[in-house]
Amino acid sequence: MAKKTAAKPAAKSAKKSAVKPALGAATKTARSAKAAKPAKKPALHLNVLKPSVNNMSVRVFVRAAGLDFAESDVWGSTRTPEFLAKNPAHLTPMLEEKGLPNGALWESCAIMQYLSNKHGLEKFYPKAPAKRAMIDSAMFYLIGTLYPYVARATYPALGFPQYAGEVGASDAGPTEKTEASKAATAAIAEPLEVFRTFYMNGTPFIGGSKPSIADIRLAATLEFLAAIDYALPDWGTAYMAAMEKKLGKAYSEPAADVRGYIAHVKSQQK
Numbered sequence: 001m002a003k004k005t006a007a008k009p010a011a012k013s014a015k016k017s018a019v020k021p022a023l024g025a026a027t028k029t030a031r032s033a034k035a036a037k038p039a040k041k042p043a044l045h046l047n048v049l050k051p052s053v054n055n056m057s058v059r060v061f062v063r064a065a066g067l068d069f070a071e072s073d074v075w076g077s078t079r080t081p082e083f084l085a086k087n088p089a090h091l092t093p094m095l096e097e098k099g100l101p102n103g104a105l106w107e108s109c110a111i112m113q114y115l116s117n118k119h120g121l122e123k124f125y126p127k128a129p130a131k132r133a134m135i136d137s138a139m140f141y142l143i144g145t146l147y148p149y150v151a152r153a154t155y156p157a158l159g160f161p162q163y164a165g166e167v168g169a170s171d172a173g174p175t176e177k178t179e180a181s182k183a184a185t186a187a188i189a190e191p192l193e194v195f196r197t198f199y200m201n202g203t204p205f206i207g208g209s210k211p212s213i214a215d216i217r218l219a220a221t222l223e224f225l226a227a228i229d230y231a232l233p234d235w236g237t238a239y240m241a242a243m244e245k246k247l248g249k250a251y252s253e254p255a256a257d258v259r260g261y262i263a264h265v266k267s268q269q270k
């Protein structure tokens with residue numbers, strides 16, 4: 001999601017909607033896949049926006065990894081002086097943890113890398129340099145190439161603000177804006193195919209036989225395509241189903257927030 005406060009009207013209307021429980025308002029939840037002692041405060045604190053797939057990535061990851069964490073919904077408060085004091089980029093997901101040099105960490109992929117390193121989660125982020133390089137490459141390629149296309153294609157439908165300097169954020173008319181989002185939609189097919197042919201290379205996941213942090217990042221990203229009824233190729237549909245099957249509730253619970261938001265915006269368009 002882009003960085004403008006204009007996202008807030010969408011949040012407000014969403015709060016009034018059927019997805020209210022999913023979006024919530026500045027709520028805190030402590031969670032652990034293991035039987036955590038309820039009295040103990042989790043060391044790991046995530047600040048999230050629930051309709052966001054950038055956030056969904058980390059939300060899926062902490063659940064799949066069985067980490068003990070607390071989650072705060074910061075919808076509408078990323079530009080407050082308190083939040084900006086911790087995170088001048090006002091971006092979520094944001095991890096707060098003792099021991100981080102500046103107390104806070106943002107960028108979904110960096111958070112998953114850090115937590116994998118810290119907790120020795122090699123099954124999600126292999127240690128062997130060549131294997132790890134492929135996961136890193138897939139995530140950089142996603143953030144640098146695929147995601148900007150997905151954002152330009154879906155943000156208009158999602159009601160999210162677009163990035164400065166792009167047609168969608170400009171004074172261009174509706175025809176030009178529609179053309180721009182159509183061009184972005186058409187551009188998605190190529191990087192998608194690169195994920196299949198190069199990064200998966202005949203295996204079910206980028207991580208080989210098991211989902212890696214790059215797979216979590218990719219599957220979450222593709223969730224947004226439902227906003228524009230993008231027809232995924234058959235392998236893509238099978239891949240998404242395989243991810244959800246492998247990760248179970250760890251995937252479907254945060255995915256439900258994104259899907260609920262998409263269902264809400266679609267219902268408003270009718």
Ligand SMILES: N[C@@H](CCC(=O)N[C@@H](CS)C(=O)NCC(=O)O)C(=O)O
Nearest residue numbers: 001003052054078090091092107108
């Ligand atoms: N590349 C970043 C993107 C983060 C991002 O754009 N976060 C948006 C939500 S999708 C956000 O927190 N926006 C709130 C704001 O800018 O105030 C990541 O993967 O974490």
